[in-house]
Amino acid sequence: AYLDRIDAVDGAINAFLHVNTDEALLVAAEVDKARSDGDTLHPLAGVPIAVKDLIVTKGQPTTAGSKILEGWQxxxxxxxxxxxxxxxxxxxxxxxxxxxxxxxxxxxxxxxPTRNPWDLDRIPGGSGGGSAAAVAAFEAPLALGTDTGGSIRQPGAVTGTVGVKPTYGGVSRYGAIAMASSLDQIGPVSRTVLDSALLHEVIGGHDPHDSTSLTDPVGALVEAARMGQVEGMRIGVIKELQGEGYQAGVLTRFSESLELLRSAGAEVVEVSCPNFRYALGAYYLIMPSEASSNLAKYDGVRFGLRVVPEGTPTIERVMGATRAAGFGDEVKRRIILGTYALSAGYYDAYYGSAQKVRTLIQRDFAAAFEQADVLISPTAPTTAFKLGEKIDDPLAMYLNDVATIPANMAGIPGLSLPGGLADEDGLPVGIQLLAPARKDARLYRVGAVLE
Ligand code: GLN
Structure with missing residues (x-):
């Protein structure tokens, strides 16, 4: 049924870069057979899933959305x-x-681009817009995303789906093509909070292949989602993540969520995180710095595309021609930014300062979590904007991440869930919940009440 749905709607939405019909049907048939044989199966056996094309899969292409990896497996x-x-x-x-x-x-x-199923002229968020749009358009019941600065949560917000960034180290990054290794995390995309909890339990847990993987067990996330209870919990509203720059309809739905939590027995308090105002600036130094290093391996020799220029094909010229042809403008912009920030003489001023800001953000969170068990904010300042609206203005594009980035900077878990539709445009609004590191279960417990 999902493959039929993809056939019917993906021409308009472009959520999928590759559909693996044969393999999906084969696994589904195996599950049917196992079920009729009376074998014990995992609760999610037979439930189809879409995977963000930044996560490597044997036997299927992985492009990272880039020409430089076209045709690579x-x-x-x-x-x-x-x-x-x-x-x-x-x-x-x-x-x-x-x-x-x-x-x-x-x-x-x-x-x-992928198009938002709510309005095909609008963006589905990013970077994981394909995963979010696939779930929103009923092309898949579940999907995987990656979140470095909000790429699971912001697409969730603008497509009316649920997206979770787990605690850093809670889900193995082995096989997630690295963007900014100290910020990246794989997580679930789904239609409901419980569905994300089910998927999170499948993908979570220790992995010796990832040196940053936590050794803790994944935790009782499904139980928390089923419990859905906030009585006696303290929910902290982040003062700095509301007000100016936030769309009126987003703020209305956000206040309603706070009301709902109060009426369910939570104590809603205000917390202040004064250093969040530097988060975006620090992120756009740390992230490009790490990316410029991670992307150095696309040299025209080891992976995918190789462009051999006319004349003497020296290694430098092949590398240069391959990277010039293979990378798009935004990737080049960030490689240049990151290389500059890491260069001798500038390292302390830029990368070093950004790392200090990162510590300050972690301290803001630590102080806030002394006053509250879970923090709350809108996930994104606005609903889905029009395709093309911000493409020529990188700074306007970056501002979308203002509420999601702090969690990556601190390694804490975050969940975005639908908070209703904005009055002015009828588009989905996302509500973000944040919990201390390793306390992912709290997100599901509170999220299930808000749903
Ligand atoms: N939008 C953010 C960025 O462009 C987040 C990306 C992400 O989480 N992968 O960096």
Whole structure:
């Protein structure tokens, strides 16, 4: 049914870069057979899933939304993909994204933008717009995304779906093509809070292939989502993540969520995180710095595209021609920014200062979590904007991440869930919940009440 749905609507939406019909049907048939044989199956066996094309899959292409990886296939599966296969979840295909996950609209994909199922002239968020749009358009019940600065949560917000960025280290990054390694995290995309909890339990847990992987067990997330209870909990409204720059309709739905939590027995308090005003600036130094280093491996020799220029094909010239042709503008912009920030003489002033801001943000969170069990804010300042509206203005595009970035800077978990539709445009509004590191279960417990 999902493959039929993809056939029917994906021409207009462009959520998928690759659909793997044969493999998905094969796994579905295996599950049917196992079920009729009376075998014990994982609860999600047979539930199809879409995977962001930044996560490597053996036997299917992985492009990272870039021309530089066109036609490339990974020789191995990401740990999360191995886990999906072990649970016998049919992988429907790979979803569209901003090139190397750099963006907030999927307009930076080298394979054309994804469109928002709520309004095809609008963006589905980014970078994981393909995963969010696939779930929103009923092309997949579940999807995987990656979140470095909001790429699971912001697309969730603008497409009316649920998206979760787990605690840093809670889900293995082995096989997620690295953007900014100290910020990246794989997480679930779904229609309901409980569905995300179910998927989170499948993909979470320790992995010796990822040196930053936590050794804790994944935790009782499904139980928390089923419990859905906030009585006696303290919910902290982040003062700095509301007001100016936030759309009126977003703020109305946000206040209603606070009311709902109060009436369910939570104590709603205000917390202040004064250093959040520097978060965006610090992120756009740290993220490009790490990306410029991570992307150095696309040299025309090891992966995908190789362009051999006319004349003497020296290694430098092949590398230069390959990277010039293979990377899009946004990726080049960030490589240049990151290389500059890391260069001798500037390292302390830029990268060093940004790291200090990162510590200040972590301290803001630590102080806020002394006053509240869970923090809350709108996920994004506005509803989905029009395709093309911000494509020529990188700073306007970056501002979308103002509420999501702090969680990545601190490594804490965050969940975005639908908070209703904005009055002025009838488009989905996202509500973001944040919890201390390793307390992902709290997000599900509170999220289930708000849903
Ligand atoms: N929009 C942010 C950026 O462009 C976040 C990206 C992400 O989380 N992958 O960097």
């Amino acid at each position: 990974s020789p191995y599966d990401a740990t999360v993909v191995k886990k999906l296969r072990a649970a016998k979840m049919p992988i429907l295909g790979k979803t569209n994204l901003d090139e190397f996950a750099m963006g907030s609209s999927t307009e930076h994909s080298a394979y054309g």
